[in-house]
Structure formats: C-alpha cells, structure tokens
Amino acid sequence: MDWNQVEGNWKQVRGNVKKHWGKLTDDDLTAIDGRREVLEGRIQERYGYTKDRVRKEIEEWQRSFASQASSGGDELAAHIESIRDDIQSLTSTVSRIANQQLGRAQDKAIDAATQAEEAIRRNPTSAVAMAFGFGFLFGVFTRR
DSSP: OOHHHHHHTHHHHHHHHHHHSTTOOHHHHHHHTTOHHHHHHHHHHHHOOOHHHHHHHHHHHHHHHHHHHHHHHHHHHHHHHHHHHHHHHHHHHHHHHHHHHHHHHHHHHHHHHHHHHHHHHHOHHHHHHHHHHHHHHHHHHHOO
16 A cells, blocks of 8 residues: 555544554644655654654554555455355345245136136126126226
8 A cells, every 4th residue: 555545545544543653643633634744743743753763663554554454355355255155045045935935826826717717617607797797897997
C-alpha cells in the first residue's frame, strides 16, 4: 500500500494510526488528514523522536498495515467463499422442495379433475345446468 492509498483512505486508516501512536489526539488526526509530512511532524512533537526515527517508524507501520490489509483481504475472500457455498446449498434445497411441492400440486390437480369428471358422469343434467348458470353469471358480471 503506497502513501497515496493511505491518504485516500484516511478516514478508515486513522483508527489504526491512533492505535499505533496513542499520544496523537483526534485533533492531530484531523489536522494530519492523510498527509505524511504532517504525521511525521505530529509524531515528532508528541514523542520527541528524531526525524529519521519517525520516518522509520512510519515505514514499518505502513508495511505492517499493508500486510494486515492483504491478510484481511484473504480472510474476506474465504468468508465470501463460505457464504457462496451456503447460498448454493440453500438454492439446491429450495429447488428440491419446490419440485416436491410441484409434484404434489400436480397430483392433487389430477385427482380434482378426475373427481369432477366422475361427478359429471353421474349427474350430467346438473353439470349442464351449473355450466349454464356459471356462464350466465360470467356474462352478467363482465358486460359493459
């Protein structure tokens, strides 16, 4: 991670800076605003370090922070992969259950159709009268 990235992501990085250099105040961090030179100056003021020591500490911190960020990225990738596997498993389960329910619904529809056909065969006159009545009501309700 180069310093431009640190500066661009200062709001996220400042917590790590505060943890590393605890003597820096929130006002210091606001004033620093990702600028390396200002950070160097504030660390010198708060800790009394030489300019060379401050630069070495910042470089070490930057390397450490970059490695933490990349390992955090690996953890995130593993977590995303785990979520992806869980979603695939869930999708498979939902698909299986939906197919079972579809089969049951088809069986019930076939049973209902068979029962209706049997009722019509037993009482054809009643079935014709009912069909005529439904047709009449449909015509009345849909007439404009």
